[in-house]
Amino acid sequence: MSPGALHNVHVVGPPDGTPLVLAHGLGCDQTMWHRVVDAFAVDHRVVLFDHAGAGGAHPSTFDPDRHASLEGYADDMVALLEDLRLGPAVLVGHSVSATVVLLVADRRPDLVERLVLVGPSPRYLDDDGYRGGFSAAEIDELLETLESNYLAWSDAMAPVIVGNPDRPELGAELTDSFRRTDPQVARAFARATFLSDNRADLARVHVPSLVVQCREDVIAPVEVGRYVHEHLAGSQFVLIDAVGHCPQLSAPEVLTAAVLDYLGGPPGPHPPR
Template identity: 75%
Template sequence: MVFAHGFGCDQSMWRLVAPRFEADHRVVLFDHAGAGGADPAAYDPDRHAALDGYASDVVDLLDELALGPVVFVGHSVSATIGILAAARRPDLFARLVLVGPSPRYIDDDGYRGGFSAQEIEELLATMGTNYLGWSSVMAPVIMGNPDRPELGEELTELFCRTDPNVAERFARATFLSDNRADLARVRTPSLVVQCREDVIAPVEVGRYVHEHLPVSRFALIDAVGHCPNLSAPDALTAAMRDFLGEPVREPVVA
């Protein structure tokens, strides 16, 4: 199983979920170029100006480590990255688990992405002028669960550790992308996991992904926010095990 993190984060986002699968799977975690502990030399402003560059990295990783076919678990933008990689190299992927996916964040005719074009431009402009301030305000909103402020603080810390220039470019690649047409190219059996409340990827987006993937299941979990890997690891793990046809095991204490 290969776990991929979302925007502004690193592999630590999976610390409450990935260990639960180690008894049954070889578990691989990594940081995207420009994130976490990734080699700074791996980041290329041209290659990583679009999500295709990150998808190429995933394909290269699986080829280099001879890992395929794998269960690829992608959170947020990494769900789209996994979709692009699986469409390109289906031989490398046995299953896809897409947590909070969104193929397009901007609303369109007959499609609700969750944001207007103006809102996305304002978001990107704020990131470009005051990334740390943006992070401190937006991370708790993205996390949700205001009754558990430590979760928002953890996400804020992760965002603030990211190079602002890299973060802005990744945000543009993420929030300006439109990968709706790529969904039909994926033949890998997929699970779409959606939280009942998510300010980044509304329920309508999750259902859209499910309805436009040729082979998929939809799991709406009783969780709030965009990061159930931290806020609701039990519910996320149960949905994943049900999809994989595996018994639910007792949680592993991190």
């Protein structure tokens, strides 16, 4: 089975458009992009896929050892890009997948034209002058709750993550996505996510990048987005008028406008290696 088949790849948009690959975050699948795909697909060849164990990905894609760290997900993406033979592509990573696409760009810059990092966080734990947004006790409690009762965790966390309490349908959509995810897979991905520290990887990435930050985000605070921008050479930063960690759900027009504005301009010089 090819990597494309294993990861449930769907491609939309003009065949001659610049490839744009959308990578979803923890507890989600490619359906998280449904509100933005049409706008991106006007001029881009949009590639949707599911990470190991998520959505329609083949069950064999998930390996507890391989996917105990984010490097395993980056390896998957490299294999997928090689299989699709897209040429250099724009990689759009949401949440933890922002780190995954950064790892891909570090390993295989020849596969990457630009990066778009939506709500990135290279380190979720507060650490010696760095604000990641979570204390060690909070991360321990989050992981313990997820381990003991995944469904209860999903019901409680999804509305908090998506924000916008005046729009409960958004929280319900994210909850449904979490509930579709195999609990074993979600637990492993959550540990790989919340225990990671990829701050040092930022200096090794040398492709043009856009950091997209929501003005209010309980998972990746504004300080984190600015940290990524300040430590990622050749990056641009945009603070969008959106609340929550999932602007592709809560503010799709705002997100697509920011991304398309960036992609419509020159990428700028590649920083020296």
